[in-house]
Amino acid sequence: MAGGRRGNGLAGVLPIAISAALFLYFLAMIPDVAASGALVIHWQWVPSLDIALSWRLDGLSLTFALLISGIGTLVMLYSNSYLRGHPQYARFALFLTSFMLAMLGLVLSDNLIALFVFWELTTITSYLLIGFGHETPKGRRSALQALFVTGAGALAMLAGLILLGRAAGSFELSDILRMGPEIRAHEHYTAILILVLAGAFTKSAQVPFHFWLPNAMAAPTPVSAFLHSATMVKAGVYLMARLHPTLSGTDAWLWSLTIAGAVTAVYASFKALSQTDLKQALAYTTLMALGTLTLFLGQQSGYAITAFATFLIVHSLYKAALFLVVGCIDHATGTREAEVLGGLARAMPITAAAAALSALSMAGFPPFLGFIGKELKYAGALAVASEPMFVAGAVLLSNALMLAVAGVVAFRPFWRRNEQPLPRAPHEAPWPMLAGPVILAILGALFGLWPDLLQTTLVDRTVQAVTGGDLEAKELKLWAGVNMPLILSIATFVLGLLLYAVHRPLRRGLQAFFARMISLDGRWDGFLDAVKGLSAWQTRTIQNGRLQSYLTITFAVVLVTLGGTMLARQVWPAAPEVGEVRWSHIAIVLLIIGGTLLAAFTRSRITAVAGLGVVGIGVAMVFIVFGAPDVAITQLLVETLVVVLVAVAMLRLPFLDRKGESDWRPGHLLLGTALGATVTAILLAVLETPLDRRLTDFFETASWPEAFGRNVVNVILVDFRALDTFGEIAVVVIAALAAYALLRTTAGRRP
Amino acid sequence: METLLAVTVGILIGAAVYLMLARNVMRFIFGLVLISNAANLIIFTAGRLTPGAPPLIPEGADAPADVVANALPQALVLTAIVIGFGLFAFALVLVFRAYATLGTLESDRMRVAEPDEGAAP
Numbered sequence: 119m120a121g122g123r124r125g126n127g128l129a130g131v132l133p134i135a136i137s138a139a140l141f142l143y144f145l146a147m148i149p150d151v152a153a154s155g156a157l158v159i160h161w162q163w164v165p166s167l168d169i170a171l172s173w174r175l176d177g178l179s180l181t182f183a184l185l186i187s188g189i190g191t192l193v194m195l196y197s198n199s200y201l202r203g204h205p206q207y208a209r210f211a212l213f214l215t216s217f218m219l220a221m222l223g224l225v226l227s228d229n230l231i232a233l234f235v236f237w238e239l240t241t242i243t244s245y246l247l248i249g250f251g252h253e254t255p256k257g258r259r260s261a262l263q264a265l266f267v268t269g270a271g272a273l274a275m276l277a278g279l280i281l282l283g284r285a286a287g288s289f290e291l292s293d294i295l296r297m298g299p300e301i302r303a304h305e306h307y308t309a310i311l312i313l314v315l316a317g318a319f320t321k322s323a324q325v326p327f328h329f330w331l332p333n334a335m336a337a338p339t340p341v342s343a344f345l346h347s348a349t350m351v352k353a354g355v356y357l358m359a360r361l362h363p364t365l366s367g368t369d370a371w372l373w374s375l376t377i378a379g380a381v382t383a384v385y386a387s388f389k390a391l392s393q394t395d396l397k398q399a400l401a402y403t404t405l406m407a408l409g410t411l412t413l414f415l416g417q418q419s420g421y422a423i424t425a426f427a428t429f430l431i432v433h434s435l436y437k438a439a440l441f442l443v444v445g446c447i448d449h450a451t452g453t454r455e456a457e458v459l460g461g462l463a464r465a466m467p468i469t470a471a472a473a474a475l476s477a478l479s480m481a482g483f484p485p486f487l488g489f490i491g492k493e494l495k496y497a498g499a500l501a502v503a504s505e506p507m508f509v510a511g512a513v514l515l516s517n518a519l520m521l522a523v524a525g526v527v528a529f530r531p532f533w534r535r536n537e538q539p540l541p542r543a544p545h546e547a548p549w550p551m552l553a554g555p556v557i558l559a560i561l562g563a564l565f566g567l568w569p570d571l572l573q574t575t576l577v578d579r580t581v582q583a584v585t586g587g588d589l590e591a592k593e594l595k596l597w598a599g600v601n602m603p604l605i606l607s608i609a610t611f612v613l614g615l616l617l618y619a620v621h622r623p624l625r626r627g628l629q630a631f632f633a634r635m636i637s638l639d640g641r642w643d644g645f646l647d648a649v650k651g652l653s654a655w656q657t658r659t660i661q662n663g664r665l666q667s668y669l670t671i672t673f674a675v676v677l678v679t680l681g682g683t684m685l686a687r688q689v690w691p692a693a694p695e696v697g698e699v700r701w702s703h704i705a706i707v708l709l710i711i712g713g714t715l716l717a718a719f720t721r722s723r724i725t726a727v728a729g730l731g732v733v734g735i736g737v738a739m740v741f742i743v744f745g746a747p748d749v750a751i752t753q754l755l756v757e758t759l760v761v762v763l764v765a766v767a768m769l770r771l772p773f774l775d776r777k778g779e780s781d782w783r784p785g786h787l788l789l790g791t792a793l794g795a796t797v798t799a800i801l802l803a804v805l806e807t808p809l810d811r812r813l814t815d816f817f818e819t820a821s822w823p824e825a826f827g828r829n830v831v832n833v834i835l836v837d838f839r840a841l842d843t844f845g846e847i848a849v850v851v852i853a854a855l856a857a858y859a860l861l862r863t864t865a866g867r868r869p
Numbered sequence: 870m871e872t873l874l875a876v877t878v879g880i881l882i883g884a885a886v887y888l889m890l891a892r893n894v895m896r897f898i899f900g901l902v903l904i905s906n907a908a909n910l911i912i913f914t915a916g917r918l919t920p921g922a923p924p925l926i927p928e929g930a931d932a933p934a935d936v937v938a939n940a941l942p943q944a945l946v947l948t949a950i951v952i953g954f955g956l957f958a959f960a961l962v963l964v965f966r967a968y969a970t971l972g973t974l975e976s977d978r979m980r981v982a983e984p985d986e987g988a989a990p
Contacts, residue, residue, distance in 0.1 A: 665897075665976035666890055673886055699870055707873050711880050717899050718884035730902050733881070737906050740874070741913070741946075745923040745938030749913075749947050756954045760902060763958060767965050772974060774893050786890040787883075794883030797911070801875040804915050814916075814941045818924065819932045830924035830933070830940035835947060846948050853955035857962035 129208035130198040133215045137194050140222065141187035144180060148575050151180050155582065158228055158292055167231075168289050174228035177579025178359055181427070182225040184576070185348035185434045190218045192554035196442055197340040199550040200449060210250060214341065217243035221349045225356055230279045230289045234272070237317075237353060241268050244350045248337045260333040263642060267330045268321050275317020275357075281310045282364075291360065295586060298364045311370055314361065322354025322408045324378045325385055329639040332401040339448060342397065343441030343554075346404045348434040355411045359426070362415060363586025372416050372504065379413030380512035382406070387519035391621060392628035396444045396454045396527050400437065403480075403523055406516050407433040410495065413509065417502050420581070420589040425491070425498035427580040428594060431572065432479065432491040432562070439476040439558035440528055443469055446551055447531060452541035456526055461536030465544040468552050470532040475559035477528030479566070481521040481614065482607065486566040490594050492517055492610070496603035497592070514606060514613070521614025522621050569594035673789055681796045684803070691802035706743065710736035721775055723768050731761045748831050874914045881907035892975045894964050901960060905953035909946045916942030 150157060156176035163171045175183070194214065201207050220239035227233040242265075249261025283289040285304040286297050294301070301307060318324075323331040331351060335342055345351065358375065365371055386405030393399040407429070414426040446469045447462065448454050463470040479488035495517070499510040546552075565572050573594045581591035598604070617624065660671075684690065713732030720726050734757025741750035775781055817834055827833035835843050881903050888900030916939040924940035926933055964974065971979055 663980060663982075665894075665979075666892065669890055673890070699873065703870050703873065707877050710877050714881055714884045714903060717903065718887055723895070726896075726899055730899060733903065733906055737910060740910065744913070744918045744920055746913070746943045746946075747923055749943050749950070752947055752950050753909075756950055759954065760957060763961055764898075767961055770965065771895065771968055774895060781891060781893070781896070783887070783890065786887050789890070790883040790886035793886050794879035794881070797882045797907075798875045798879030801878055801911055801914060802872065805871050805875065805917075809917055809939075811939075814939050817940050818926075818937070822926050822931050828926040828928070830926065830937075831943045831947065834940060834944035839944065839948075842948060846951055849952055850955040853959040857959050860962050860966045863966070 126198055126202065126204070126207040126211070129211045133194040133211045134191060134198065136215060137187050137190040137218060141184065141191050144183045144187055147175060147180060151175055151177060151579055152575060155579065155587075156292075160228075163229075163232070168283075169231045170229050170290070171232055172228035172290060172292075173226045174291055175226060176583040177427075177576060177581070178356070178583035179225045181431065181576045181580050182348075182352070182356055183222055185431070186218060186221050186225065189344060189348045189434060189438045189554075189558070190214075192438070192442070192557060193340045193344045195550045196343075196445070196554045197338070199548050200340055200445055201338065206250075210247075210338075213243055213246045213250070214344070217247060217344075217349070221353070224353055228291045230283050230291065230294070233291075233357075234276050234279055237275070237321075237357075238269075238272055240350055240353060241265060241272060241321075244268075244334075244345055247341045247345065248334045250338055250341065251336060254336070257336045260330070260336040263639075264330045264334050267327055271317045271320025271327070274313045278310050278313025278317065281306045281313065282361075285310065286364075294361075295363050298367070298586065301364050302368055307365075307368070308370060311365055311368075311374070314357065314365070315374060318354035318357045319378060319412075320354070321357075322351050322412065323382075323405055324354075324409065324412060325382045326638060328382060328386070328405055329637065329642070331405060332398055333639065335397050335401050339397065339441060339445030342401070343438050343445065346401065347438035347441060351404060351408055352411075352430070352434075355408060355415070355430070358412065358415045359584045362423075362584045363588075366415070367418060372418075375412050375416030376502075376505070376509065379409045379411070379416060380509065382409030383413060383516040384409075384512050387516040387523070388628055389632065390523045391519055391526070391617070392625050392632055394456045394625070396447065396456055396459075396531070397441070399456070399523055399527050400440055400444060403520060403527075404437060406520060407437065410513065410516065413512070414495070414498055415584075417498065418585075418589075419498065419501035420585070421494060421501040421592050422498035423581050423584050423589060424577065424592040424594070425494035426584065427577045427591070428487070428494050428572070429491045430580075431565070431576070432487045435558045435562045435565075436476040436480045436488060439472060439555045439562070440480065442551070442554045442558075443473040443476065443528065446547040446555070447544075449547060449551070450542070450544045456530065458538050458540065459531035460534045460538070461532075462544050463532040466532070466546050468556065469547060472552070472555035472559040473528040473532060475563055476555065477524040479559070479562040480528070481524040482517060482610065484566070485563070485596055487562045487569070487572075488566070489607070490566060490569055490596060492607060493598065493603045494592065494594070496606045500602055510606065514610060517610045518613035518617055521610065522617040525618040526621060566596065569596065670786070670789065673793055677789065677793045677796060680800060681792070684796065684799060689803050691799055691806055703743070706736055706739045709739070721781065723771075723774055724765075726774070727761055727764050727768070730764070731757060734760065746831070748829070870918055871914055874910060874918075878907050878910050878914070881910070892977060894967070894974050894976050894979075897976070898957065898960055898964060902957055905949070905957070909949055909953070912942045912946050912949065 147157075156174060158175075159173045161171040163169050194211070197210065197214065198207075201210060204210065217240060220236050220243055223236035224233060224240060227236055245261050245265040248264050249257050251257035252261070279289075282294065282301065285301055285306055286294045288294065301310070304310075320327045331346070334345065337345065383406045386402045386409060390399050390402030390406060393402060411426055411430060411433075414422045414429070417423070444454060446466065447459065450466060450469075451459065451462070453459065475486070479486035482488045482492035495513050496510065499513045500506050502509045573591070577594060578591045581589065710733050713729045713736060715729075717726045717729030717733065720729065734753065738750045738753040738757065741747075741753055817830055817838065820838075821827055821830045821833040825833045825837040827837065885900040885904035885907060888896045888903065891897060891900075919936060919938040922935065922937040924933060924937045924943065967979060968974055971981070973979065
């Protein structure tokens with residue numbers, strides 16, 4: 119427990135210090151990046167696999183880094199009050215800080231594999247954050263769902279990144295970004311595109327992979343503010359923006375991003391308006407923003423990319439602020455229900471002001487940055503070469519809905535008359551919880567009034583990074599004269615205010631409509647059950663508890679691996695050369711074969727034991743004939759013992775087969791024959807290769823001078839390999855002890 | 870002769886696999902004995918066969934005078950025979966004990982740890 123009731127102690131302060139230091143560092147990098155475009159630093163990591171820890175700081179990654187560390191600082195400050203005295207705050211701070219660092223690593227990596235590793239780190243840390251309230255089934259389910267959906271996408275993405283790296287011949291982004299035409303003409307381009315987009319769409323929750331994001335609101339509010347404004351869900355957007363110079367420009371890219379983005383934006387806007395929980399409504403507006411960003415990344419025009427760069431910043435600022443505001447409301451009143459809340463402006467004036475500023479930015483009113491963002495969105499949409507009306511229509515509709523949602527989330531709870539009693543009497547939040555919303559809201563207004571602050575520092579360089587330097591950023595300005603975007607803006611205001619006016623009946627209609635729609639979230643549990651059923655089925659099938667089938671599988675695998683290797687390597691032995699053969703040799707071989715067949719096919723126990731004995735003696739004779747008297751003696755001794763032991767055991771054991779049952783198994787015989795033939799072939803192939811006599815020569819020449827023994831085999835056993843022999847004796851002793859223990863336990867006690 | 874032994878080894882392996890796949894665990898043990906013998910013969914044959922010349926160093930010499938049998942596989946096989954015997958003896962006692970406790974030698978009926986489907990605990 120960190121600090122108990124009084125505060126969170128070091129665990130509360132340290133993350134704030136870390137993120138603030140990082141923010142200041144990145145802030146100081148702005149002039150360098152603005153001057154040079156891109157800074158790249160290399161550290162070797164796994165040189166043999168061409169994986170380096172290399173960092174890339176250009177406009178795009180710097181924008182993300184500033185948003186991550188800046189909003190991170192405010193969120194850490196906020197959490198320290200929001201979760202004041204939480205018994206697990208230290209753990210929370212660790213997760214949140216790790217997540218922030220992983221996210222920074224992701225946007226700064228210049229190596230695709232390192233990027234993937236950081237990507238997965240954000241997946242895992244966000245899993246821990248979403249599941250921070252792991253006491254509830256909902257928290258656990260949401261966390262697992264986010265993990266599975268984004269994790270599955272990430273696996274596809276890994277395959278795509280590896281294909282991309284192989285197509286480019288390098289895993290360094292610095293190289294890949296220069297190879298756009300080659301990659302787009304590459305035979306694997308379509309596969310790369312599909313796999314990479316699978317990762318980006320799942321992470322950035324594009325329809326139809328969107329369902330995990332609203333569920334992820336089970337996390338504590340500061341986590342939602344961080345994950346869903348500037349960080350985790352933007353990772354997919356980041357990846358698409360990062361690879362824009364390499365992958366964009368084809369029809370496949372244009373249409374998949376345009377359609378996914380437009381559908382997500384419009385669908386999410388309606389869904390947002392249908393929510394009564396403020397946090398859920400914000401979650402869906404995040405989806406809308408992600409859809410819009412994806413939509414613009416599909417395009418090539420300077421307006422579209424400038425709109426992307428601007429809206430990225432606008433959205434991060436107002437969304438983080440509004441999430442934090444909702445957290446303040448929840449903290450102060452104990453509810454987030456839009457229909458319950460009202461009249462909070464009197465008790466929470468600062469929160470209300472911050473909320474109003476952010477909401478105006480979100481709704482796109484001048485003079486806020488949101489207005490400039492919206493103007494650029496319209497300019498970008500109209501500049502779309504293929505389907506300007508479709509894109510502009512989608513943007514117009516989602517913007518109007520955004521305006522209505524902004525009213526519901528950030529205006530109504532504060533300014534409408536209080537109709538219902540609140541669970542708790544509202545009070546103003548403490549200053550650390552106000553700092554975030556206030557600073558972010560003021561920044562939104564500041565950048566709106568002086569867009570140059572953003573233009574020269576971040577937007578220009580971001581546009582350059584996303585387009586690969588082909589296009590200039592368009593100018594950010596409040597007043598661009600009377601033009602099409604302005605007219606569309608006015609249409610948005612009218613439509614948005616209308617929607618806000620009728621939002622309560624509209625909401626009921628939407629709720630009824632969405633209730634009838636198929637939702638993947640509803641299918642999720644069924645899907646998980648099916649996966650569990652599948653694994654249970656395959657466990658039952660493969661691990662069925664039958665020794666016979668285990669051994670069949672084992673031998674079949676051995677056969678396939680050995681035989682397959684032989685076939686694949688084309689090492690079939692030439693016609694075997696029988697060479698010099700004596701009749702005595704043939705007699706011995708026939709003895710062994712006869713004993714073997716007898717042991718294999720007899721139904722009589724005594725005959726089988728006799729067959730085994732014959733085989734053993736035959737093998738011993740081989741050893742005698744070919745100059746291995748020591749081995750032969752041991753073999754004879756052991757074979758005698760085997761026969762005696764089996765014979766003794768049989769006194770107490772039943773017959774081999776039950777009456778009337780036969781042991782004839784043609785399938786097993788076939789498997790055995792095939793395996794035997796393969797082993798014969800392998801041995802023949804081995805005999806064709808020259809013998810490596812180095813070890814033998816060493817033992818022959820060293821036996822007497824070094825170990826003073828004239829029997830080379832004995833010297834090897836008791837001198838050169840004495841430790842092995844010791845181990846061998848130990849095995850026999852242990853076997854003997856275990857056998858003794860087994861025999862001693864009282865017989866006849868059945869479970 | 871190497872070729873003949875290679876064929877013999879194949880037959881030994883085939884018979885051993887056939888026996889080890891049987892229902893009756895006693896046959897499994899017979900298969901175990903055969904496959905140990907097969908393995909030993911493989912090692913021995915792969916080291917090449919030299920008839921009638923054990924790897925001994927005559928008195929007064931520092932190394933074998935003529936070509937002698939390969940000592941290395943012999944040492945390996947010697948170890949393998951003993952280990953194989955230890956394995957066999959333990960397996961035999963295990964089977965013996967299993968029969969005393971469970972009253973059957975058929976592996977399918979030995980289902981204390983993994984009860985049959987339907988008769989699940």
